[in-house]
Amino acid sequence: MNHKIPVTVLSGYLGAGKTTLLKYILQEEHDLKIAVIVNDMSEINIDGSLIKSSFSRTEEKLVEMQNGCICCTLREDLMLEVEKLVSRGNIDYIIIESSGISEPIPVAQTFTYVDEVLGIDLTKHCQLDTMVTVVDGNRFWDDFASGESLFDRQQGIDETDKREIVDLLIDQIEFADIILLNKADLLSTEDLDELYHMLKKLNSEAKVIPASFCKVRLNEILNTGRFDFDKASQGAGWIKELNEEHTPETEEYGISSFVYRRRRPFHPERLMEWLENWPVDIVRAKGFFWLASRHNMAGLLSQAGTSIMLQAAGEWVAALPSIEKNAVLKEEPELLEKWDKVYGDRQIELVFIGIEMNQEVIERTLDTCLLSDKEMKENWKQFNDPLPSFGV
Structure with missing residues (x-):
């Protein structure tokens, strides 16, 4: 041999x-x-x-x-x-x-x-x-x-x-x-x-x-x-967290992590404002997000230190033509477990890793970036979208 x-x-x-x-x-x-x-x-x-x-x-x-x-x-x-x-x-x-x-x-x-x-x-x-x-x-x-x-x-x-x-x-x-x-x-x-x-x-x-x-x-x-x-x-730690393999917190040094999951899209203007006031206690963040004004395209957010990048992560499965969508669902049936009958697989899943992070404040302020019940019924394409393009 x-x-x-x-x-x-x-x-x-x-x-x-x-x-x-x-x-x-x-x-x-x-x-x-x-x-x-x-x-x-x-x-x-x-x-x-x-x-x-x-x-x-x-x-x-x-x-x-x-x-x-x-x-x-x-x-x-x-x-x-x-x-x-x-x-x-x-x-x-x-x-x-x-x-x-x-x-x-x-x-x-x-x-x-x-x-x-x-x-x-x-x-x-x-x-x-x-x-x-x-x-x-x-x-x-x-x-x-x-x-x-x-x-x-x-x-x-x-x-x-x-x-x-x-x-x-x-x-x-x-x-x-x-x-x-x-x-x-x-x-x-x-x-x-x-x-x-x-x-x-x-x-x-x-x-x-x-x-x-x-x-x-x-x-x-x-x-x-x-x-x-x-x-x-x-x-990578963020992938482990997304796969629900949570690594224990290191209380002694205030190091912690959590996943922010929501089944409602972000309003582009309010999300932009939140990103411009990024909490300094977050060391690393990465994950997928749903933006109301770009309904069919999943966004990928990647942050480390002062660097924040937004990219396209491909179309949501729910946005694909029926034949393609059914083929994906047949191959990945686990998607159906979280499938929403109106919005399909669209959701927000962001991992945050930081030192002395205030999870409650981060979640509460991010929640204010989500569409309200009233906005959910409006035409999302009319929302002003100041975020940089996904560069697709």
């Missing part, structure tokens, strides 16, 4: 400590011949005494170390780079350090499907083992609340890269098996504990490991066998 080479992917925002972790792994004692793919070799700055002099760094952009590890710079498509390493043979493990501004899901997908264009199927040779996200414990809340984009910090891919820092942080946290809570030595015990429990709330499937200078037992991040794409895709 062909042995598949396990792969660990390191993610984390710029400055979190990924390169420190990489150096630590390469210099630790282990019996593995590890191949490392990095975006910039010079950043690792490996001690020259650890490198075999027979290799030319400049020509190959490849470094072979005394302990049998190989480092190479990512020069081409990741798939091509991995295939080249595998075809060279004589390696036991691959570690990929993704750039500080890359989202982890596309990197993970590289190992889960066949690229028809390149004609490469990495699933034959490699197996994703662990998705590690390094979090800068000392700067996390500053970055989270900064309201800045990659463009603002001149860290984007180009001038069109307007992604918010906080959205990148959340993506990296919610799609991970291991979260390395780094720079723990710079935090008080209480602040460290609070951040630890918040990370567990944001991704209950991940193992959170506090660390200083990225020092972690190698068996925590290599050959863990933890990665499962479907599980990782469903690991």
